[in-house]
Amino acid sequence: MSCGLQERIRLLLPPLCFLAPSAPCITHHCCHIVAVSGDLMSDYTTYIVLQIVPEFVPSFTRQLLARGYQEIWYTPDGAPLIVSVSQGHCFYHGAVRGFEGSSVAVSTCSGLRGLISLNASVSYLIEPLPASTDAQRHAVFRAERLHLPGGSCLHHHGNMGQEEQLDEFIHGMMSPRSVREKRDLSKNMKYVEMLIVADKAEFEKHGSSLEKTKVKLLEAANLVDKYYKALNIRVALIGLEVWTSQDLISVSDNPHSTLAAFLSWRRKQLRVLPNDNAQLITGKSFQGTTIGLAPLKAMCSDYQSGGVNTDHSESAVGVAATMAHEMGHNFGMSHDSAGCCQARAEDGGCIMAAATGHPFPRVFNGCNEKELKSYLSSGGGKCLFNLPNTRAMYGGQRCGNGYLEDGEECDCGEEEECTSPCCNASNCTLKAGAECAHGICCDNCKLKSPGVLCRAPSGACDLPEYCDGKAESCPANFYLVDGTTCAGRQAYCYTGMCLTLEQQCLSLWGRDGRPAPDLCFKKVNEAGDMYGNCGKDQLGKYRSCKDRDAKCGKIQFCIETTVTVGNKRIQCMGTHVYKHGAEEVQGDTLDPGLVMTGTKCDDDSICFNGECRNASFLRADECNAKCHGHGLCNNNHNCHCDPGWAPPLCDQTGSGGSVDSGPVISHSETLHNNNMSVYFFETILLPHSYLVYSIFFQAISFQSCWSSLWFSLCFWLLLDSGAATGISSAH
Numbered sequence: 033m034s035c036g037l038q039e040r041i042r043l044l045l046p047p048l049c050f051l052a053p054s055a056p057c058i059t060h061h062c063c064h065i066v067a068v069s070g071d072l073m074s075d076y077t078t079y080i081v082l083q084i085v086p087e088f089v090p091s092f093t094r095q096l097l098a099r100g101y102q103e104i105w106y107t108p109d110g111a112p113l114i115v116s117v118s119q120g121h122c123f124y125h126g127a128v129r130g131f132e133g134s135s136v137a138v139s140t141c142s143g144l145r146g147l148i149s150l151n152a153s154v155s156y157l158i159e160p161l162p163a164s165t166d167a168q169r170h171a172v173f174r175a176e177r178l179h180l181p182g183g184s185c186l187h188h189h190g191n192m193g194q195e196e197q198l199d200e201f202i203h204g205m206m207s208p209r210s211v212r213e214k215r216d217l218s219k220n221m222k223y224v225e226m227l228i229v230a231d232k233a234e235f236e237k238h239g240s241s242l243e244k245t246k247v248k249l250l251e252a253a254n255l256v257d258k259y260y261k262a263l264n265i266r267v268a269l270i271g272l273e274v275w276t277s278q279d280l281i282s283v284s285d286n287p288h289s290t291l292a293a294f295l296s297w298r299r300k301q302l303r304v305l306p307n308d309n310a311q312l313i314t315g316k317s318f319q320g321t322t323i324g325l326a327p328l329k330a331m332c333s334d335y336q337s338g339g340v341n342t343d344h345s346e347s348a349v350g351v352a353a354t355m356a357h358e359m360g361h362n363f364g365m366s367h368d369s370a371g372c373c374q375a376r377a378e379d380g381g382c383i384m385a386a387a388t389g390h391p392f393p394r395v396f397n398g399c400n401e402k403e404l405k406s407y408l409s410s411g412g413g414k415c416l417f418n419l420p421n422t423r424a425m426y427g428g429q430r431c432g433n434g435y436l437e438d439g440e441e442c443d444c445g446e447e448e449e450c451t452s453p454c455c456n457a458s459n460c461t462l463k464a465g466a467e468c469a470h471g472i473c474c475d476n477c478k479l480k481s482p483g484v485l486c487r488a489p490s491g492a493c494d495l496p497e498y499c500d501g502k503a504e505s506c507p508a509n510f511y512l513v514d515g516t517t518c519a520g521r522q523a524y525c526y527t528g529m530c531l532t533l534e535q536q537c538l539s540l541w542g543r544d545g546r547p548a549p550d551l552c553f554k555k556v557n558e559a560g561d562m563y564g565n566c567g568k569d570q571l572g573k574y575r576s577c578k579d580r581d582a583k584c585g586k587i588q589f590c591i592e593t594t595v596t597v598g599n600k601r602i603q604c605m606g607t608h609v610y611k612h613g614a615e616e617v618q619g620d621t622l623d624p625g626l627v628m629t630g631t632k633c634d635d636d637s638i639c640f641n642g643e644c645r646n647a648s649f650l651r652a653d654e655c656n657a658k659c660h661g662h663g664l665c666n667n668n669h670n671c672h673c674d675p676g677w678a679p680p681l682c683d684q685t686g687s688g689g690s691v692d693s694g695p696v697i698s699h700s701e702t703l704h705n706n707n708m709s710v711y712f713f714e715t716i717l718l719p720h721s722y723l724v725y726s727i728f729f730q731a732i733s734f735q736s737c738w739s740s741l742w743f744s745l746c747f748w749l750l751l752d753s754g755a756a757t758g759i760s761s762a763h
Contacts, residue, residue: 101270102305105242106277123254125261137258142247144170147255147349149394155380157347222416224260224331224359225270227298227307228253231283232275233315234343245274248348249313255352255394256359259383263396263404265416267359270307287318287325289570291340295327298338308415309362310338311355317342319572326358328366328624329407332415333527334514335641336629337362345392353383353392360384364407365400366624372399411491411511414528414667418508431460442469453477471504479504483687483695492518493525495672498694510672510693513665514630515638515652524638524647526630528667533631536587550583557585566642567626575642584627584639668692 104114122141128134131150138146143160150156158172228249238244249272257267281293290312298310309331318325326339339358343351365384373382380391384400407413432446441462442455450457454469454477468474472486480486482501487509489496493516497507511528512518518530533547556564560576566585569575577585626642627633633644640649655665662682663673670690671682678686688696 102272103246104271104273104305106275108277110277123250125254125258135258137255139247139251139254141250142243145247145251145348147258147394155391155394157349159347220264220417222265222413223308223418224265224267224416225306225308226253226256226267227271227273227305227310228269229294229310229312230272230274231312231314231316232277232279233283234313235274235276235315237315237343240276242274242276246272248343248351251348252313252352252355255349256356259352259356259394259396260359263401271305283312283314283316285316285319286570286572287322287340288568288572290314290318291325291327291338292570294340295336295338299335302334308332308337309359311358312338312340313343313351313355314340315343317344324354324358326361328361329364329412329628330527331359331362331364331407331413333629349392349394353394356383357393360396360400363404364412365396365403368397368399373397409490411493411529412527414494414509414511416509417487417506432457436470442466444469468504472506473499474504486694491528492530493528495666495690495693496696498689498696500694507693510666510668510690512672513650513652513655513667513669515647515650516656516664523632524630526638529630531628531631533583533587533627536628536631547587553577553582553585554579557582567623577642580634581642581644583633584631584642584644586623586625587627663688663690666690666692 123139126136135149145159148156253269281297283290294312324341327336330336341354367386368384380393382397383393436443440460443460444450444452444455447457452469454466466477467479473480480499484499486499486506487497493512495510512525514526516525518525523530523532557577560574564586565574566577566581627639631639633639637644638647655669659671659682662677663671666672672690673679673682673688675688678684679690
């Protein structure tokens, strides 16, 4: 396809219309095309031919809008209007016939619009002409003609090589079952149930038209879903909320205060509209070059899973690129370091680049995949493994669309594409003798027995899941409720991870990383500057740490900071992130040098947004008390019982497990031994393993901290004042 377009475009897409159950469907969109080339525009009429040859994928992976999808907007007096939408399916992913490696993400909801990528270098956008009264008038133009404002960010992950080697070392010390499960996590399909919120400025930016606002943001969501498919992640839109009357939070040009307000609002809305992640799209501009902000490693957190994004482009691809980038930070992805991105800058570069421009980025890279794998292996992203319910599917039901719906026993797609030996494609019924057709709990058309392990725990805070003997899919992923103690009561579980200062230091620095004495945290973090702080306030200014909160601030970096205690000198070192050529540049992630929310900061206390709070607010002990001492609560606040005790309250004999994750495997002793291996590693070996890492890293070379953009160290040196004097005089 070129700007002198004189031929029909043939797109390979999922089902769009249904002429005959057994025949491919050809849909013709007659469009008056305005093809843009340089300063010239040529008008002519052509047909966009969508040749529908269904591409089979598992029954739960085609849908953009999840079951229960809602649209919410507001009357002039502020009353919410909630609508459950049931319109025809109009979002598609596919490829261009004859172009290997091509991709397509289009919608037909309101005209034909979307992205057509022939290869890494040639991409086109097609959109209806905004001022046209003729619904068939469209514009097709090269993607690089879409101008996006430039943006930069300070966050840079420099010690990638060390972290990868550290991960491999950790994996090698863990039990075979745990290693296998961790490595498989990145290959399993994962699902983000996302909420998009548009503020009043975004609504007004589209002429106060609810329809125009919806169309743009739904198209952006479709593109984000397309980008993340390459990482085995599907993004299902659970809701779209447009603040048509007034903003429900304070949205300003300060990204920090806007993010804090939005995440607080989301937390309060979770019971009304549960979601894994929420993204605010604002029509306002943030200060400087910032176009978005998001917490790092926060996916699935009730308190931090989300981000804020400015709508900085007329096309949906601009906000889609920003939203995908900020979600990437939630997934634990840092900005690309040198050598990570293989896509050329003139072709858009990569989604996780520190700076953006035009054309738009649309690909992730190998570094992003490794960081995602590391995050999932550490216990992050626990909410991503439950399958979206496809019954009562948006767009109507039909046998052969690949979705298992009410009244169907199976659905393997059209007859021409179905390869299942268990399912009759013609009527979506199971073949004689078959009990199931798909899923990890289905083997050779038979349901696996109750209690067969289908997902092993990935760490001390994760829980195993078992087939229930009734469903072909593994239950959703469950983990210990936030606030449960782990690592020999030296840490707390938070969002499925056992967070310790030791682990954070090791991941930032490597062989010498271990926490400084409490006095280092107190003396340096009370300064309230870039080297020592408890984060930023809503005005973007550094917050000085109160004494109680000091261990929830910076993991210190103060090369020349020495604290004197009696006749001892303590040299404190920590973390600082900066960019060459400037003392500080506004970035799009919260400071990765801060102690992570969920880390233990004192006896019975936990870090939460830069404050050391009593862990009782998480109410873990209150929940665990109902398990009668024979189990612990999961994140659904149900008891997961020890072997020998039965759910729901672990007060009667039984096989263990919970009402959520299925019955315990019959040969529980094997599982118990494997879990004890993980427990021993995480509670006994890991807190004392820095000596092992010191020996390990002596045998490998790694990039000097001084030549990277990351400076991170959290260890301490106790020097006798006399010895220090002797050393000084000797030199």
